[in-house]
Amino acid sequence: xxxxxxxxxxxxxxxxxxxxxxxxxxxxxxxxxxxxxxxxxxxxxxxxxxxxxxxxxxxxxxxxxxxxxxxxxxxxxxxxxxxxxxxxxxxxxxxxxxxxxxxxxxxxxxxxxxxxxxxxxxxxxxxxxxxxxxxxxxxxxxxxxxxxxxxxxxxxxxxxxxxxxxxxxxxxxxxxxxxxxxxxxxxxxxxxxxxxxxxxxxxxxxxxxxxxxxxxxxxxxxxxxxxxxxxxxxxxxxxxxxxxxxxxxxxxxxxxxxxxxxxxxxxxxxxxxxxxxxxxxxxxxxxxxxxxxxxxxxxxxxxxxxxxxxxxxxxxxxxxxxxxxxxxxxxxxxxxxxxxxxxxxxxxxxxxxxxxxxxxxxxxxxxxxxxxxxxxxxx
Amino acid sequence: xxxxxxxxxxxxxxxxxxxxxxxxxxxxxxxxxxxxxxxxxxxxxxxxxxxxxxxxxxxxxxxxxxxxxxxxxxxxxxxxxxxxxxxxxxxxxxxxxxxxxxxxxxxxxxxxxxxxxxxxxxxxxxxxxxxxxxxxxxxxxxxxxxxxxxxxxxxxxxxxxxxxxxxxxxxxxxxxxxxxxxxxxxxxxxxxxxxxxxxxxxxxxxxxxxxxxxxxxxxxxxxxxxxxxxxxxxxxxxxxxxxxxxxxxxxxxxxxxxxxxxxxxxxxxxxxxxxxxxxxxxxxxxxxxxxxxxxxxxxxxxxxxxxxxxxxxxxxxxxxxxxxxxxxxxxxxxxxxxxxxxxxxxxxxxxxxxxxxxxxxxxxxxxxxxxxxxxxxxx
Numbered sequence: 048x049x050x051x052x053x054x055x056x057x058x059x060x061x062x063x064x065x066x067x068x069x070x071x072x073x074x075x076x077x078x079x080x081x082x083x084x085x086x087x088x089x090x091x092x093x094x095x096x097x098x099x100x101x102x103x104x105x106x107x108x109x110x111x112x113x114x115x116x117x118x119x120x121x122x123x124x125x126x127x128x129x130x131x132x133x134x135x136x137x138x139x140x141x142x143x144x145x146x147x148x149x150x151x152x153x154x155x156x157x158x159x160x161x162x163x164x165x166x167x168x169x170x171x172x173x174x175x176x177x178x179x180x181x182x183x184x185x186x187x188x189x190x191x192x193x194x195x196x197x198x199x200x201x202x203x204x205x206x207x208x209x210x211x212x213x214x215x216x217x218x219x220x221x222x223x224x225x226x227x228x229x230x231x232x233x234x235x236x237x238x239x240x241x242x243x244x245x246x247x248x249x250x251x252x253x254x255x256x257x258x259x260x261x262x263x264x265x266x267x268x269x270x271x272x273x274x275x276x277x278x279x280x281x282x283x284x285x286x287x288x289x290x291x292x293x294x295x296x297x298x299x300x301x302x303x304x305x306x307x308x309x310x311x312x313x314x315x316x317x318x319x320x321x322x323x324x325x326x327x328x329x330x331x332x333x334x335x336x337x338x339x340x341x342x343x344x345x346x347x348x349x350x351x352x353x354x355x356x357x358x359x360x361x362x363x364x365x366x367x368x369x370x371x372x373x374x375x376x377x378x379x380x381x382x383x384x385x386x387x388x389x390x391x392x393x394x395x396x397x398x399x400x401x402x403x404x405x406x407x408x409x410x411x412x413x414x415x416x417x418x419x420x421x422x423x424x425x426x
Numbered sequence: 427x428x429x430x431x432x433x434x435x436x437x438x439x440x441x442x443x444x445x446x447x448x449x450x451x452x453x454x455x456x457x458x459x460x461x462x463x464x465x466x467x468x469x470x471x472x473x474x475x476x477x478x479x480x481x482x483x484x485x486x487x488x489x490x491x492x493x494x495x496x497x498x499x500x501x502x503x504x505x506x507x508x509x510x511x512x513x514x515x516x517x518x519x520x521x522x523x524x525x526x527x528x529x530x531x532x533x534x535x536x537x538x539x540x541x542x543x544x545x546x547x548x549x550x551x552x553x554x555x556x557x558x559x560x561x562x563x564x565x566x567x568x569x570x571x572x573x574x575x576x577x578x579x580x581x582x583x584x585x586x587x588x589x590x591x592x593x594x595x596x597x598x599x600x601x602x603x604x605x606x607x608x609x610x611x612x613x614x615x616x617x618x619x620x621x622x623x624x625x626x627x628x629x630x631x632x633x634x635x636x637x638x639x640x641x642x643x644x645x646x647x648x649x650x651x652x653x654x655x656x657x658x659x660x661x662x663x664x665x666x667x668x669x670x671x672x673x674x675x676x677x678x679x680x681x682x683x684x685x686x687x688x689x690x691x692x693x694x695x696x697x698x699x700x701x702x703x704x705x706x707x708x709x710x711x712x713x714x715x716x717x718x719x720x721x722x723x724x725x726x727x728x729x730x731x732x733x734x735x736x737x738x739x740x741x742x743x744x745x746x747x748x749x750x751x752x753x754x755x756x757x758x759x760x761x762x763x764x765x766x767x768x769x770x771x772x773x774x775x776x777x778x779x780x781x782x783x784x785x786x787x788x789x790x791x792x793x794x795x796x797x798x799x800x801x802x803x804x805x
Contacts, residue, residue, distance in 0.1 A: 086744065090751045092474070092732055092759075115719065115744045123722055123740045131736040340494065343502055353471055357510040361502045365465065365494045372469045372751035380471075 050229055050256055051288045057402045061280065061307035064397045067257075067288050069187035070227040071127065072102040072135035076288060076309040077393050079300065079386045080105045080137060081316065085114070086130040089317050090375040091383070093131050095353065099383045100391075102134050103187070105312045108180055109141025109149070112170065113163040117180045125185035137188035137231075137312075139292070140177045143195045143261070154194060156211065174215035175222050182225035190259060191219045193233040198266035205237040208262075213249050220253050231257035231290060238263075238271045240278050247282035258283045259290040260308070269299070269415040276306040283307075297326065297389055298413030301406040304393055316386050320379030323367050326386070330412045334363045334378065352384035353377060429608055429635055430667045436781045440659065440686035443776045446636075446667050448566035449606040450506065451481040451514035455667060455688040456772055458679065458765045459484045459516060460695065464493070465509040468696050469754040470762070472510050474732065478762040479770075481513050482566070484691045487559055488520025488528070491549065492542040496559045504564035516567035516610075516691075518671070519556045522574045522640070533573060535590065553594035554601050561604035569638060570598045572612040577645035584616040587641075592628050599632050610636035610669060617642075617650045619657050626661035637662045638669040639687070648678070648794040655685040662686075676705065676768055677792030680785040683772055695765050699758030702746050705765070709791045713742045713757065731763035732756060 055064040065076040081088060081096060084107045088096045096104065106126060111117065123129045126136055142159070145152055149161035151169075158173030174192045181189035192215050196208035212235045224230060232255040236242030250258060260279065263272045276291070283289050290310035291303050300311055316326070323334045325346050332339075332346065342360035350356075354363065354377040366374035389409070396402040433443045444455040460467060460475060463486045467475045475483065485505060490496065502508045505515055521538070524531055528540035530548075537552035553571045560568035571594050575587035591614045603609060611634040615621030629637060639658065642651045655670070662668050669689035670682050679690055695705070702713045704725050711718075711725065721739035729735075733742065733756040745753035768788070775781040 085748050085750070086741075087748075087750065087752055090755070092752065092755060093736060094732060095471070114747060115740070119719065119740065119744075122720055123738055129738075129741055129744075131741070340498065341501055353473060357472060359502055359508075361494070361498065362465075362508055362510070365498075365508075368493060369464050369466075371464070371466065372754060373466055373471065375751065376469070376471060376755065 049286060051286065053285065055398060057305075057397045058400060059403050060305035060406070062304045062393075062397050062402050063307060063309070064394055065288060065309055067309075069103070069135040069229060071133065071187050074102045074135060075394055077300075077304045077390055077397075078103065078310050079390045080310065080312040081383055081386075082312055082314045083130065083132070084110050084314075086111055086120070086126065088383075089379070090321060090372060091317070091379050095380055096383065097133070099352075099380070099387050101383065101387055104132055104134070104136055106130070106136055106138040106184075106186065107141055107144060108138050108177055108184075108190075109144040109172070111138070111184065112141065112172075112180060113165050113168075117183050121183050127185060135187040138181050138184065138186045138190060140181075140190040140192045141172065142177075142193045143292075145172065146195055146197060154211070156214065158192070158215075174218040178219050178222050178230065182228060185225070186228065188229045188231060188257070191216050191230065191232050191255075193235060193261050195235065195262050195265070196237065198237075200237055202239065205235070205239055205242060209235045209242050209246055212261075213246065216250060216253055216255075220255070229256035231255060231259045231288075233259040233261040233292070234279070234283070235262045238267050238275045240275070243275060243279040244282055247279065251282075251284045255287070257288040257290060257310075259292050261292050263291065264294045264299070272299075273302055273306070273415075276303055276308065280307040296413050297386075297409050298415060300389065301393065301409045302415075305402070305406055316382030317375075317379040320377075320382045321375035323374065323378065325378050325381050328408070328412060334360065334374070335367045336364075340364045346381055347385075350381065350384055350388070352381045354381045355384075428665060430665065432664065434777065436684075436776045437779060438782050439684040439785070441683045441772075441776050441781050442686060442688070443773055444667060444688055446688075448482070448514040448608060450512065450566050453481045453514060454773055456679075456683045456769055456776075457482065457689050458769045459689065459691040460762055460765075461691055461693045462509065462511070463489050463693075465490055465499070465505065467762075468758070469700060469751060470696070470758050474759055475762065476512070478731075478759070478766050480762065480766055483511055483513070483515055485509070485515055485517040485563075485565065486520055486523060487517050487556055487563075487569075488523040488551070490517070490563065491520065491551075491559060492544050492547075496562050500562050504562075506564060514566040517560050517563065517565045517569060519560075519569040519571045520551065521556075521572045522671075524551065525574055525576060533590070535593065537571070537594075553597040557598050557601050557609065561607060564604070565607065567608045567610060567636070570595050570609065570611050570634075572614060572640050574614065574641050574644070575616065577616075579616055581618065584614070584618055584621060588614040588621050588625055591640075592625065595629060595632055595634075599634070608635035610634060610638045610667075612638040612640040612671070613658070613662070614641045617646050617654045619654070622654060622658040623661055626658065630661075630663045634666070636667040636669060636689075638671050640671050642670065643673045643678070651678075652681055652685070652794075655682055655687065659686040675792050676765075676788050677794060679768065680772065680788045681794075683776075684781070684785055695761035696754075696758040699756075699761045700754035702753065702757065704757050705761050707787070707791060713739065713753070714746045715743075719743045725760055726764075729760060729763055729767070731760045733760045734763075
């Protein structure tokens with residue numbers, strides 16, 4: 048049985064509805080995956096993350112490897128038991144994070160040698176060890192080790208990163224899969240259409256369950272990202288889910304869905320929440336602004352999150368001023384609810400044939416001129 | 427109708443069971459009140475505080491006056507609506523906090539002139555203005571303005587603080603009470619039995635609904651606090667609840683209950699929780715200690731808190747190491763549940779005639795030699 052089924056297409060774009068079946072959850076797509084890098088959602092009790100309805104959450108192999116360590120997670124019953132998350136888990140391989148976070152990084156054809164940013168100890172990641180680590184953690188979806196060439200890159204660097212990523216994918220394909228675990232490969236090649244085509248062609252032929260698109264949203268600019276998606280996504284197999292890594296704000300989500308992307312993850316709901324920024328249908332709102340201090344209404348009266356069900360904007364403004372972590376908890380929760388509800392509306396709109404109108408409304412509230420949000424590695 | 431009824435007495439101590447009826451909750455005593463100084467429980471969503479079962483929570487008039495201000499709370503619907511707490515609220519007057527926190531404090535017979543620690547603005551608290559502020563906030567139980575003489579004190583200072591507190595109580599008694607609001611006076615007099623007796627005698631004759639005991643647990647030492655309670659509590663009217671302010675760890679709670687105290691508040695469940703310390707029947711546990719990193723069991727398998735229902739000690743140890751605020755949230759919640767359950771066990775034990783045995787077990791786990799926990803003003 049193939050784990051992914053396409054259930055329908057939008058008439059006016061490449062947007063599609065799908066269902067990805069994993070060991071711990073059936074995931075309706077398009078889907079947004081909250082990021083729990085270290086095995087927890089920053090500032091939010093896991094039961095409240097469950098209440099957002101998210102069917103799948105993200106962990107990071109690099110971070111979990113350096114702390115608490117794969118052995119420890121294994122001893123504590125695997126990643127699901129460790130973080131008390133009952134639904135699906137996708138772990139990123141950590142290639143991107145090592146590139147931007149670890150000290151004394153040395154990438155060779157064999158793999159990556161690096162020092163932990165936590166305690167300076169030396170570690171080696173290979174294409175094989177990374178899928179083995181994810182097998183031991185028992186996650187639903189494992190990501191291959193890739194090399195994400197940092198932006199700005201020369202054509203030569205971009206080519207080298209892609210070729211290494213492809214060779215590593217071939218090696219990972221030789222490692223037996225843990226039963227019930229899916230494996231996604233990652234395309235690289237920057238914004239070069241020829242490199243992206245080659246990535247798609249070669250990876251489409253390898254035995255993986257999904258295609259992730261790496262190396263976008265890292266500084267190349269929104270228009271070039273959209274352009275790349277428009278040409279690159281159609282090259283990826285129709286029968287596999289397409290996952291745009293590390294993206295993004297609502298405007299990017301609808302544009303990428305329109306290009307045929309099925310899966311997303313991004314730290315902005317929690318990072319922005321902890322900084323006092325909430326997402327609404329009219330764009331973002333900073334709860335610190337003085338004019339909100341007297342507002343008795345919630346962020347959004349139609350939102351079912353704990354902040355909107357109980358608290359006024361005036362109260363949230365008070366929490367900002369007192370600088371208690373409770374503000375980050377409540378605003379992260381609002382944002383997580385907002386992103387889940389947005390994806391539900393996107394799925395409904397594709398089903399109903401009204402995706403065009405929703406896309407236009409979201410882009411109007413979150414226009415591309417808003418500076419791109421780049422994933423920072425510490426999350 | 428008198429708001430407080432004594433329901434029963436312990437045979438072997440002065441401990442008693444009671445019921446305090448307030449506008450928003452019937453409060454079984456002995457009771458422990460969690461502290462939400464600024465109108466929220468630090469690090470914990472209010473619905474999770476509600477889930478601890480606490481019938482009453484504490485706010486602080488000084489803190490709420492300087493930020494967000496009584497006018498703002500009034501405009502946002504009163505303190506219950508502001509903080510979304512449906513049960514009873516007791517607000518401390520803030521006399522203690524001004525003494526230890528505000529700048530340029532000047533106490534006169536008329537009241538206290540001080541500068542806000544938030545923005546340096548000048549304010550005046552009088553015995554009248556403080557009860558009026560609490561009436562405007564609509565709390566269930568208002569505390570009078572008192573002067574808590576900081577420890578160490580001379581006999582003369584202690585006497586002066588008491589006399590001012592008594593004069594202020596007389597003035598507050600002349601301010602009409604908001605309908606449905608109870609008012610508690612506060613005894614002072616340090617550890618001097620004669621001063622305490624005088625405080626009790628004079629305040630017993632004034633028209634208040636409860637007697638708070640101030641000026642203890644501020645550095646005088648555990649034995650002197652216990653001694654003072656043993657002689658002072660019996661002097662307080664039997665038909666009014668007795669509230670020991672700012673106390674304390676479990677050992678102090680059972681000893682003070684044995685002396686006849688009915689109500690308590692303390693910041694230690696949240697302050698210690700945020701620092702990685704949890705309360706158990708065997709004493710406190712520091713989740714950071716290395717030997718806990720591999721433990722699959724929770725803090726306490728019999729605890730119903732979100733941390734114990736879902737998470738291993740190994741996971742909590744991981745949260746400590748990553749220094750995320752989620753650890754403070756979960757450990758505060760455990761401690762709040764622990765203190766509520768301890769009070770329930772104390773009430774049941776008084777009912778069942780087994781309070782002696784419970785008291786001995788708690789004192790063994792929390793012996794008096796543990797250094798006293800002094801309230802710090804910022805909470």
